[in-house]
Amino acid sequence: MSTARRGRFGLVTLILIGAMMALGSLWLLEVVRRAGVETARAVKRTEPDYYVDNFNYVRMAENGEAQYNISGKRLVHDPVTDTHLIDQPVVNSLSAERAPMSARADRARVDSNSDKVYLYDNVQLNRPASPKADYFHLDTDYLVMLTDEEIMETDRPVHMVIGKSILNGTGMKVNNATGELHLASRVHAVLPPKTATR
Structure with a gap:
């Protein structure tokens, strides 16, 4: 493999890993947000409103x-x-x-x-x-x-x-x-x- 191809392959691999980490972070953030909303709904208010x-x-x-x-x-x-x-x-x-x-x-x-x-x-x-x-x-x-x-x-x-x-x-x-x-x-x-x- 030529040096140019190896450089491109490394760059593409790095971009793919970065994109997967970004998508994983978004997914994890959404899971945590939804769990917080459901927990807030489950907690009943006991103080006067x-x-x-x-x-x-x-x-x-x-x-x-x-x-x-x-x-x-x-x-x-x-x-x-x-x-x-x-x-x-x-x-x-x-x-x-x-x-x-x-x-x-x-x-x-x-x-x-x-x-x-x-x-x-x-x-x-x-x-x-x-x-x-x-x-x-x-x-x-x-x-x-x-x-x-x-x-x-x-x-x-x-x-x-x-x-x-x-x-x-x-x-x-x-x-x-x-x-x-x-x-x-x-x-x-x-x-x-x-x-x-x-």
């Missing part, structure tokens, strides 16, 4: 009218359970057919569909007297509000004042749409005497 301070949220009914509003000191979204955690919540019903009702608590959790509101610690519910309903006040430490059905329930002790009546019990279910009230156990009631009619 957003929060709002001093907020006011209005839930609309299907007919376009305001159904209720929730305000609070801080709202935090939990991406793992897709729920909202609220500090110092205040829930106000905005029904045109019924007397307005307001609920307060130390904290709350709202599910992803916004149709269940869980109130925790120092829960107080108030409804002023109206021509259609007596004054209503409720104290408990846990309450579930099913907003679409207008139902409130708890399995914990409750203290209620309805008009001039005082009710205590453990476990309660109230249907605000029908006006039904059910106390489950350990019920104690103080009812005012009926006024005489002539």
Whole structure:
């Protein structure tokens, strides 16, 4: 073989080895990149993904009218359970057919569909007297509000004042749409005497 051919053969071999190393490096880089993307997808986020301070949220009914509003000191979204955690919540019903009702608590959790509101610690519910309903006040430490059905329930002790009546019990279910009230156990009631009619 001539010297020129040997030089060309060495140069071609060197270029081929360099090209193979470059392709191998690109392939290895792509494998590492894809593994990193898949690992990032596999890692679930456990920290809140957003929060709002001093907020006011209005839930609309299907007919376009305001159904209720929730305000609070801080709202935090939990991406793992897709729920909202609220500090110092205040829930106000905005029904045109019924007397307005307001609920307060130390904290709350709202599910992803916004149709269940869980109130925790120092829960107080108030409804002023109206021509259609007596004054209503409720104290408990846990309450579930099913907003679409207008139902409130708890399995914990409750203290209620309805008009001039005082009710205590453990476990309660109230249907605000029908006006039904059910106390489950350990019920104690103080009812005012009926006024005489002539």
